[in-house]
Structure formats: structure tokens, C-alpha cells
Amino acid sequence: MNYEQILNVVNLGVVVFDREYKVCYWNRWMAMHSNIQSQTIINRPIFDFFPDLNNPIFMRNCRSVLTFGNLIFLSQKLHKYLFPFKLIRSGISPMEYMQQSCTMGPLRDSENVINYVFITIQDVTEIVSYEQRLRELNMTDGLTGMYNRRYLDIRINEEFKRHQRFGRPMSLILFDIDHFKKINDTYGHQCGDYILQDLSSATLSAIRNVDILARYGGEEFCCLLPETSSDKSVLIAERLRKQVMENSFRWNDADVHVTISLGVSVLTAGIDSPGALIERADQALYQAKDNGRNRVMLFDGGSYSEKPTLKTGIHEPENQTSAD
């Protein structure tokens, strides 16, 4: 029985090379995906065809296999791929190259000496695409495309830990649409959805790449600002306010004027949990509402024991809440 038949029909790449990196075996799967026929590559150094493999990680792994006889598992998460194979079928993935999960291991000669390395290559592109899609769905809000509450909670916790460890500044903006119920009642819920979507695009363009803007619930949004002091966070909040106020929201030939109220909180020594930071921003947001809406309020109070200090942002409020 010639068991090599199996190696030529399995849906898996199989390569064997010797201590001089000369290819000894190249199965049909490898030939199909590389467009390099077995007779072309056999007895030639693998680096002649795949020069990028000649890197410190690959060389370290080969030496490890040849010395210890162990297996090396090359995860897709870390390496993406070992052999750059262009995807044959387009459309299944936004990725240019086949994503691979590879295993390297030893092969012994007739005298039981490890003189060869084998590599198996598994195409995991489809799984990775689904994973990526699932990850996106898991962290984004279906209506607005913004990050969702779940992702925001994770990131706030992470940033809070980073702050505790390295003492870097961190701020948070909580905002909601002024008189949103009235917009829904006047123009209908479809208009409300449209406003949420359009507001999402408008506000996303006003923040930095490092900021995390998420739909917090209903018409309420939260923007996490890592490495940001109170002055800068108020500036960003003000930019968001202006961006929304000046944005043209049109629904069935009608101009819908939309404004937002914003509460800003900054992580200070007295705040001992992410929840407390959100709570302060919420207090500032309520203050912004109480003070007439369409404005930024900053909470910069000190400890729990002190009465919170709320002060207005850096602008004069503008009376644009025409949905009233």
C-alpha cells in the first residue's frame, strides 16, 4: 500500500525539507495553491521560492524541531500565514492571502535520526472571516454601526486598569439627543432611526482614532477618551456638540434640527471604579439638561466626601432645539 496517496488527496498542505532546507516532498495541495509543481521545487531550497520564510522566527522554529524533535504550532492569530497564497475564490473574505494554521514537526530517517522537518498547512480563512464577522457583530450596534455597550464596558475596564497602573489621564463624555421623544412623535420612529444613524456618522468624524464612541442605550451615547485631560476632553465634547448642531438632518424634505447635551468626567484620584466615572459624567449630563440643553458640562469634583463641583463648558449655549 502506498500511503502517499492520502497525502495527495487531503485538504491540507504537506511539505518536507531536509537540514539544508531543500524540499523533499510537496503535496498536490501545495502545488495547487502555490502554482509551483512538485518536480519544480523538489531538491531546491525552499527559500528560493519563499524568500520571506528566511526570517528569525522560522529559522528558530526549524532549529528547535531539528534539535528537540518537538512540534511547533504556528497560530493564525499570531502569524496570519506562513506561505503567501493568494485566495483562489474571491468574495469569501476581505483578506488578500489565505489565512493558515500550521504545524512543524520532526521526521526521522531510517537510522532514527531527526534529519527532516515537515510542515502541515491548514486553510483557516473561512473560519477567520466568520470569527472576524462575529467579533464585529459582537462589538457594534446594529442600527448605528457604532460600538455597542458591551464593547464599551470592556474597553472602559481595560483603560481604567491602565490608568491605575500607569497613572495616565482618561476622560469620558456621555451625551444624548435633546428632545428625542419629540422628534419621534413629530416625524415618526423611522426618522428617529435615521437621526441616530446620521448622528453616528457626524460624531464619528469629530473624534480621534483612539477614542471609543459607543451607543450607550436609546438616544444616549458614550465616548471614552484615553490619555485625555479635562481641557482636551471638553474641547472634544464641544466639537461634538457643534458638529451635531451644524449637521443638516433632512427627513422627507424637512430640516430636522438636532442638538445634544453632553456631560464630561475626568478620572481623578477620588474615582475608584469605571462605574463611578460614568456616574459623574451622567451627573454632568443631567446638569447640562437642567441648564438648558445643547451644552457641555464638566464634572471635575474631587473626592466622594465633597459635594460634586459642576461647571459649564467653554461655550455659550445656543438656542437651536427647534424640535421643541
Add this chain to the structure above:
Amino acid sequence: MGTAKNTIFSKFEIDTFQEIMNIGFGQAAADLSEIMNVTLELGIPYLNVVKISDMINYIKNEFKDFNNCSVIEQIYWGNSKGIALLIFPFDTGKGILSLFQEDSGYSFQSDNIDELEKEVIIEVGNILIGACVGKIAELLNDQITYEPPRLILGSTFHDAFLKGLFDTDSWAILLKTVFQFDDAGDDESSGYLFLINSHEAIAYIRKSLQEFLEQYQ
């Protein structure tokens, strides 16, 4: 526990096994230093025999803050089948990572940095385990295959540990060594390696110890 050790192995066998581990880990450390381009020291190995049911607590008691440790677990198969556990105290993984990031070409700039760091630690741990297990297997004239390693947090170790691989009533041979990457300095990159062999492997190990001794007689 000392009693169990002396019941299952004779004093002579224990000394031989420790000697094999000394040789094996010495060779592994030298080869690893060359392959990974960092200086690695493996401490004098210590052998013990514990009941499988007591093993988790035994390992946990070795650490001050086990819940915050990272554990790389890898099953290996062969006549001396078992489980390798590479245990890093909190934050040590970062020290090890820094040794391999510079000249390895790994660079992390994405959001899932923690996940990628874990992958590097698993990959480095895999080589470390492979080197130590491989060298001992070679001296015991055994051929080993490995399952992919996985990373477990100390806090979830009790639930995640593969107890099912062993019969909880039987005994396990537990080999412990301390490793230290010298280049990182201090305790930034030290940890423990445990190799746990099941009761089933004892007969094979005893036979191999005998064969090892015969080479010198």
C-alpha cells in the same frame, strides 16, 4: 509525600531519575540558549510523587499568588505520557515577551494586543516545554508527540486542568524545576516547569532507568 516517593521508586532509582533530569535539562538549557538567542538557566530538578487528587493543591501551594499566575499546559504522548505545566508568576510573561519581541519581528499595534501577547508566550512556552520533555524522553529512549499548548489563568486552573487524563486515585510523578532567562535580570522572567507523569508511565520509566544505568555498568 516523601513516603510515597520512596515506595514507588527506590532511593537508587530516584537518584538516577534526578541525574537524568540534570543531564536532560542541562542539555536543553544549552540548546535553548543557542536556538532562542537568550541565556537560559534551568535549576536543579526536584522529584516528588503525589496523589493525583492532591496534585492541584500541591502545585498551588508552591506559589504565593497562584490565582494571578499564567499556566501553559501541554499534553504529551508516548510511553512516558504526561502533562507539562509552565507556570509564570504575575507579570513575568511580559518580561519574557520583551526578550523575544525585539529581534523576532513580532510587533503589536492592534487592539487585541493582549491576545497576541498570549500567543507569543504560548509559542515560546511550547519550545521550552518541547526542549525539556524532548531531552528527558531522549534519555529514556522514548519518542514523544505533543498536543497544542494552551494558556490557563491560575484563577481558573482548578476547573480547566485536565484531570480526566489521569485516574484521580493513582499517583503522579511530579518533576519541578525553576527556569530563569538571564538577559531579563531579576525575577522578571523566571517561572516553574512541572512535568507530571501518570502512574501508568512508572513501569516504563523504571525500565528506562535500569537501561540508562546499564550503559555505565
